[in-house]
Amino acid sequence: MNTPDQSATPHGAVVIICNCPDxxxxxxxxxxxxxxxLVACVNRLAPVRSTYRWEGRIETAEEVPLLxxxxxxxxxxxxxxxxxxxPYTLPEIIALPVAAGLPAYLAWLGNEVNP
Structure with a gap:
């Protein structure tokens, strides 16, 4: 587990991207x-086509991204x-810092999350 830099975002908000098989x-x-x-909100996006290398082969799959x-x-x-x-052996779990946001939304986000 890789702990994000706490100084990356002064208000503490991040968006985690995670693709799903369906x-x-x-x-x-x-x-x-x-x-x-653990999160305040999740957006399920429209399916996307992902191309990646897995176990030495180039694969293409339809996935559903979560934000x-x-x-x-x-x-x-x-x-x-x-x-x-x-269900993936190696799921995509990456966090992106939120550079700025509506203060009331960021406050709501922080109040909804209890790690």
Whole structure:
């Protein structure tokens, strides 16, 4: 587990990207993260085509991306939860810092997350 730099975002908000193999898995993971209060909100995006190298071969697959809004303080718990509940052997779990945002939204986000 890689702990993000706490100074990366002064308000503590991050967006976690995680691709899923289908809509059912995306729905299950999104609901589980919100129910566990690890994230404030998850957007399930339209399916995308992903191309990547896996076990020496170039693969192409349709995936459903998730954008989960949470805090740096909760990142480690989100990573652990997703690693446990995601069906992929090696799921994409990456956090991007939020450079700025509506202060009221960022306050709501922080109040909804309990790592």
């Amino acid at each position: 809509a059912a898995v995306a729905d299950r993971l999104a609901a589980g993260l919100v129910e566990a209060r 989960a809004k949470t805090t740096l303080a909760a990142y480690a718990a989100v990573e652990e939860w997703l690693s446990t509940h995601h």
